[in-house]
Amino acid sequence: MPGPASMVSTAVVLGCSTGGLRALSTLLAALRPDLAVPVIVVCHRSQDDDDALFVELLARHSALPVVEAGEREPARPGRVHVAPSGYHLLLEADGRFMLSVDPRVRHVRPSVDVLFESAAEVHGAGLLAAILTGANDDGADGLLAVRRHRGYAVVQDPAEAEAPQMPQAALKHAGADAVIGLIRLAALINERCR
Amino acid sequence: MARPDPDDVELELFIRALQLRHGYDFSGYARASLKRRVQGLAIARQCQTIGELTTRVLHDDGLLPSVIAGLSVPVSEMFRNPFVFKALADDVFPVLASYPHINIWQAGCARGEEVYTLAILLEEAGLYERTQIYATDFNDAALAQAQEGIFPVAEARAWSENYRAAGGSASLSDYWHARYEHLKLDERLKRNITFANHNLVADGVFCEAHLILCRNVLIYFTNELQDRVLGLFRHSLVRGGYLVLGNKESIAFAASAAEFCEFDARARIYRLGAVPA
């Protein structure tokens, strides 16, 4: 088995909730601006229709352009695509986004599980998935699906996370290939996605 | 060449079986979300695989209604995305008011949340008397519930807030009676609504509409099926008629979209052809 550092990822998916905006800002600021793969984000938010503002706030510190994930549009290398509020975000086999208003999964929509499971099917071992701060257990099933498809699973160090519950739930349910802080996660992404 | 995933093959066989045996064609549905729903159905029926579910669906006709209901997503709200309904009332209704008789088609009506929303808006605009609304869906169970107009009381608060945000002039509670944990909508709201089963995949034009509301239905369709259904809407609309889609829907990849011009981009309101003088 080659070590993780020698492996190459074809897409990055991130899931977070409480504290997500701050964690994402730190992480995205530390990414290389010429990242060769798409970054796809689900972050739970309380309110509908604040999508433009959320994207704008994330873009302020990000090394990469941040956009809302558009229905039927392809996930593009070097971009951060954010799931709109109120919809599940799924990746289709052809690498395009689709949305759904299927019922909430574990009380949330968008659901990290839904994104991770669909991305795992498309990218398989090429997927790099990370569960960051959050105060619920969304993402645990999704991370398990990523691991079953031999993707690389990262959990933010619960000691560092603003809300440790989501990382802890993911660790307990799925385990992880790495439990690290945001700065090391950024370095790992930069390394695997040149 | 990588071999296809066995689950994906099973999904295609399931789709084919529904089509051959029961005449329901889901081949134009986007696969990622369809797969989730089919897997959900399989698990709910204690099937280990989609293949097992396929066998059951082939040999037990009684299962079909619950399968269709399970593949349909009757998830909705009254006045969902209030600004859309405000835009309808402020900018579209004044134009509709110039017609002596108004036809509205709401496609994919789920349990009726949006069709009653329209009825209330039209009532408040003084247009309901001369309006006929066709509310259609392919899920008979949802249609039956829509016809009843009864909803869980837990929704009351959110829907009332939506109504106010949409610029409603009364109180939404004026339109329902809350009893036994349920909201029963005023019977009078139904007087100009016709509920009917219509499958967007298979059925054709049935009316000449001034306004078509089809929100969050095409999001489940592939580009090809989306394009076909947009063609159906084009043939069902009068010249200058309005089409309202869901807030995050994109028709940029459909050839039929060329026939529609943007009327209100944020609210996803389109207008057919050149605007009549």
Ligand SMILES: C[S@@+](CC[C@H](N)C(=O)[O-])C[C@H]1O[C@@H](n2cnc3c(N)ncnc32)[C@H](O)[C@@H]1O
């Ligand atoms: C998510 S709901 C949308 C409800 C409502 N328009 C809204 O946006 O709140 C989607 C509806 O489309 C219906 N639908 C899906 N495929 C359909 C088809 N082929 N023909 C007619 N209705 C369909 C489903 O049964 C479901 O009720």
